[in-house]
Amino acid sequence: MLETLGNLGLGFSVALSPPILLYAFVGCLVGTMVGVLPGVGPLAGISLLLPATFGLDATRAIVMLAGIYYGAMYGGSTTSILMRIPGEAASVMTCIDGYAMARRGRGGAALAIAAVGSYVAGTLSVVGLMFLAPPLAAFALRFGPPEYLALLLLGLLVLAYMSSGSMLKSLAMAAFGLLLGMVGIDQMSGYFRFAYGVVELGDGLGVVPVAVGLFGVAEILATAGQPAPPEVIKPRLRELLPSRREWRESSAPIARGTLLGFLIGILPGSAHVISSFVSYAVEKRLSRRPQEFGHGAVAGVAGPESANNAATSGAMVPMLALGVPSGPIPAVMLAAMMVHGVSPGPLLIQQQPALFWGFIASMYVGNVVLLILNLPLVGLFVNILRVPYPYLYPAILVFSILGVYAVNGSVVDVWIMVAMGILGWLLRKLEFETAPIVLGLVLAPMIELSLRQSLAMSDGHYGIFVQRPIAAALLAVGLTLVLMNLYAFVRRGLDWRSRIAMAERGEDSS
């Protein structure tokens, strides 16, 4: 403990030195911009800037790249809340309630809560990273394909909590999303599935073009299709800050989101996207007023936004403690270390104490910088809503196309976005919700790969899922959840979802 504090002192002496401070600030600033731009996520941002860091020393480079990573999580919520366009994949859930809040004139409050939630989550999870990195990293490695599959199946149950309307419709959308996730090279056999000779489809449909199309482009088409343009929201200054009630309602979701995000973030794979989905579902299930979700529940913003920020620190745990990439972004950061001759691995903390502790301390500093940067920006960003729609919407479309193109430099991605925009507009007309499609698309390739890897490990025996304690425990939790819901359903004939549906139709079920 004392030793850790002493080391942290060393870290702060590194992190607060002017050059490091400058690079942390630049990283956070770039990250915020990358997050705000629709489509461009932290991976694209870090990839674009990686070459620029080659001339720096290792500590500066890594501090700046990490700043981009968690800065993007702050910025990602902005366009989700104001325009229903996910700034990056982990902000998809924020689109739902954040945008609904903005429609009710609470956009400023949503942005402020997202920023504060991100700050709390970012800071607390660095504490976790500092004290728990080595033991947690060892635990994370025990998460093999069978455990991952069990976790993903739990994630699939989340689907049931995603919709407030018809269960049948939302399951249909989820199934459609899972099918979309089948496009691309089969990892186990090398087959090109549903690619129709388009080599670019080999990696499947990207989450970003699909999400920007289904949410953002569809929203623009729907608004443009209205006979009279919706009234321009004119936010007043005193409405920018969250009310006392909104603070109260978001404190517990922020705490839960932080814990969930950190734990899920540690696991290998692209877990930070899932963390926001799971957090949303948990908040909706625990809420006393689940009917508010989808219509501007503040917990639906606070939880997922905290979770995706905590997950970024969680993802650093295996990277720093073991030198193992837990996802594509830590992999790029590991490469950045190698370029500077720092060999990442279990010995990093002992061999490079200044780098490790300086990095940790810079994350504390960076989160403060981001809070200071983001809170005043709330007032600025909210004013975007004052722009009349005939000017605003074409501009958003241009930025969406640029952002989606920039990720892979691929025109195919732009066409996917356009097709999904039209599809999303049609589905809205038919009163289908589109969020389950995105969740299905995220989960399908992961579920398929972990299932087939597990079976390859066990030579085809399904027993592997119950013989391994972590996997068995997770599956038991999932089974219990299903049984509990079934029981309630059989006993009362109604579950909470039908009550919501009734409440929405104006009937009172109580």
Add this chain to the structure above:
Amino acid sequence: MTRRRLRAVAAAAIALFWPLSAVGQEPYPSRPITLVAPFPPGGVADLTARPVAAALERVLKNPVGVVNKTGAAGAVGMQFVATSKPDGYTLLLALSSISIIPEADKIFGRPPAFTVDQFAPIALVSADPTILVVRAESPWKTAKEFIEDAGKRPGQISYSSSGIYGTLHMAMELLSHAAGVRLRHIPTPGAGPALTAILGGHVDALASGPAVILPHVKSGKLRALAGWGDRRVAALPDVPTFKELGYPDAEFYIWAGVFAPKGTPEPVLARLREAMRGAVADAEFKAAMDKLQTPIAFKQGADFQAFFDADARRLADGVRKVGRVEDKK
């Protein structure tokens, strides 16, 4: 320089070079060159491409930029270069997989994204043999024990790879065939996840590049048993090669080389080869490759062509032996 004089100089310059460029005789290079890395930033291809581009830029005194064209295990970027204009302004930094992808396309009977003969080889930059590692607590102390045990328990010892027909998969397949054993293959989406799988104890063995495994061998988590090279790796002097152990067919390298599209004029190719020779001698380039713990293995002309052909033959053979996974069932 006044504005009028500037204009005069510009006009003179245009007058001087206009007829030349009009008939396509402009001196090479006279505009920026693009070096395509078909994998995302941070991977081996990208990390090699950046110092190569920087060194080429210094030698040619002409901008050379790296563009990551990623997707479909490298096929997107390789196809892009294969079909781009053969004028020496679009180059490719390819890895061993350039010889694997067309073969895999062939066994699935689909139109190939590109073929190997669509490229003109310029230079080989590095060629790292893969190293066989097992976890430190595993029972096998030597490659001999590992192979003997694999012979006794066919299909029971598992290994992770960077994906089916990927480089790490092919290395293990070449060994299995050379030693006449059967191992269980667990594909993962990349070299990083493949490493995670062995460190977490989900598989028994892994073949990967020296730079990837060295930190974990040094920290005592993994044990290196043998290498696929024709000589030992400098950083692991005690680790024998499979060649020494009597398996000469188990030879495999994760190599990186620069290619131009076929049909690039011979003078341009000659200029690029000469530039590459200068680039690998560049001190900054050497320092960059040193940090990546990747020794430079420079070959060009007939040497590179011979290496490339032999490697492509080995890999094509390997892919055909693996065949289609579902046909085995």
